[in-house]
Amino acid sequence: MKRVEVRLSITAVAPLLDLIKAVADELHVHLAVPLALGDADTELAAVWGEDLLESQRNDCDRLFSLFDAEFFSEGVVAFDRDNAEPVLRACAALRLRFRSTRLVDVPDDTLEALESSSTMGDLDPEAQKAFACFLFLDELQKIILKYLDPMAVDEDE
C-alpha cells in the first residue's frame, strides 16, 4: 500500500479529539470487546486480557500519532502500510467503546437511522458530540478500507 494523504477539516475534527482521547484512555483498562470464553477459561482470559489491552493501547497511540503538527497546520493525515491496520483497529475499538458508553442510551434503530442520514436528530448535546466522533471514526475506517480493498466499502453502502 502506497502512502495515502487525506485532507481533513481541522475545524470539524480538532474539537472531537479531546473526547476521542478520553475514550481511548478508557481503553487502557477496558477491552472494547469483552472476552466471551466462559467460566472454564478464567485463567486464559486473565492472560489474554493484559495482552489485548496492550494491543489496544498501541493501536490508539498509532491513531493519535496521525494528529501531529502537519494535521494542525495543513489538515493532512497520512496512511501507509505500517499504520493502516493499527489505525483501522483503533477506530473499531473506539467506535465500540463509544457505543457501549457515551451512546449506550440510543436504540440500535435510532443510531442506524442517524448514521444513514448523518444528522443528529434529537440527541442531547453530549450525545451529539459522541455521535460526531462515532461518525468520524467510521469515515476514517472507510478511507483506509477503500485503499486496502477498493471494492470493499461499496458493499456496505
Added chain:
Amino acid sequence: MSVEVEKKSTWRVVFLNDAVTRMSYAVMVLRKLFGFDEETATKHMLEAHEQGRSVVWVGVRENAEAYVFSLQQWHLSATFEPDEES
C-alpha cells in the same frame, strides 16, 4: 505390540455478531485471518449478522485459541467450543 491411538478432540471457532462493526471491516478481517475468499468471508459475516453466530473454523484447541485471540485483537467478538460432532 499394541498401538494406542489418541483421538484429539476438535474445537470450533465461533464468530459472534455485533451491531456496531462495519461489515466490510469484518469481511476484511475474516479474509486476512482465515484466508477466506470474498464470498466465503461474506457468507460467514452474513450468517453471524442474521443468526448471531457463525462457525468459521474447526480443529485442534491450540489453533482455535489462537484464532479467537486474533479475532479479539481486531475487536471482533468470538469464542471457541468443543465440536460435538468430533
